[in-house]
Amino acid sequence: MxxxxxxxxxxxxxxxxxxxxxxxxxxxxxxxxxxxxxxxxxxxxxxxxxxxxxxxxxxxxxxxxxxxxxxxxxxxxxxxxxxxxxxxxxxxxxxxxxxxxxxxxxxxxxxxxxxxxxxxxxxxxxxKSAALAHDERQVAEVLDRIEPWARTLAERGRQPASRRTTLQMLGEGLLVQHRVAGRVAVSEKPDLLWDRPDLERLYARLEDEYELHERAEILDRKLNLIGQTARLITDLMDTERALRLEVIIVALIAFEILFSLGQLAWRIAH
Incomplete structure (x- = not known):
């Protein structure tokens, strides 16, 4: 060869x-x-x-x-x-x-x-095309898990996912993003083109045929959607947790007031 x-x-x-x-x-x-x-x-x-x-x-x-x-x-x-x-x-x-x-x-x-x-x-x-195909399938699986969550949120006004599930979903999205932008480096041309610029036309046509840049951009938009959804879920969870904590604090204060009033009433009665 x-x-x-x-x-x-x-x-x-x-x-x-x-x-x-x-x-x-x-x-x-x-x-x-x-x-x-x-x-x-x-x-x-x-x-x-x-x-x-x-x-x-x-x-x-x-x-x-x-x-x-x-x-x-x-x-x-x-x-x-x-x-x-x-x-x-x-x-x-x-x-x-x-x-x-x-x-x-x-x-x-x-x-x-x-x-x-x-x-x-x-x-x-x-x-690169084979690696993108795997990442596209992995992102599609994450989006499939997001869809029922979004439907439940729209219909019932509450989120069904646990915090651990949300963090796992966010982690999977980050792994795909790291793979596409870091290890695979779809947007970067092979090093051999520096020494063989005459092959740039061939590589450009291969890029167009496999739509490498377009697929990477679509993946990036989907990953951004996953990230925004995960942040929304965690914000809702933090809000619910803060609300439950406030309710517990108010209940403790009310119990303490009632207990103090009960002690005062007992002292007055005796």
Missing amino acids: AEDADPGFAPLTARAVLLGERIDTAGLERRDVLSTTPLAFKVGGAGGLAIVFRYGVVVLIGLDTLAEDEVIRGVGPRVIDPFALHEEEAVQLAPLDGRDERAELDGTVHIADLSLERLLCVADALA
Whole structure:
């Protein structure tokens, strides 16, 4: 997969698999490493490639099912907080057909050749799309739990969630926000574009095809909604707690007054 790779290559599949929150790449260095950021190395003897991203995604290019499973098993012990459900994104890489490099609606990406830089460019967009799909599903689950709370508040005028449940919901939203803005860094372009500005057009078209920026912005708005809702819930809980405390204080004062009046009446009577 050198820079002067034959442009007339046979179509092959690139698959991104989200394995967990993070992957510790410190122990995955190999002799045949092709890139360190992200970590990329050859697999098999037919030009297969595995690319490991620290935010939990492995991209497998040109591998059959058995080779993919072998790579995933090898990376498995390095996965931190593995997910039970693996999010996947796949595309078909095909040579140019007389037009520019582009991504088709049917999931085919036409590229000039199989150079490492181009494959890393495709892998970066594919990995971010898989990570966003997981975050979108996680945020949707949080919003599904918010909906009945909002309905109960509108119909009965009270909140049904406990403080612990509210804090858990807020924590899940913060984790997704940290993942999108921090580890995955969807808005940031891959470092290789600094050395290969000629690949910016290809990456821009991949960004548009997977709607990376738009999906990240929608996630950010949903996360803001989750944060506002969680703050509203905690404010209502604090208000109810303060009201109960005031009622208890008033009751204690009234009891003390009645007790004092009772003692005074007893003294007067005797």
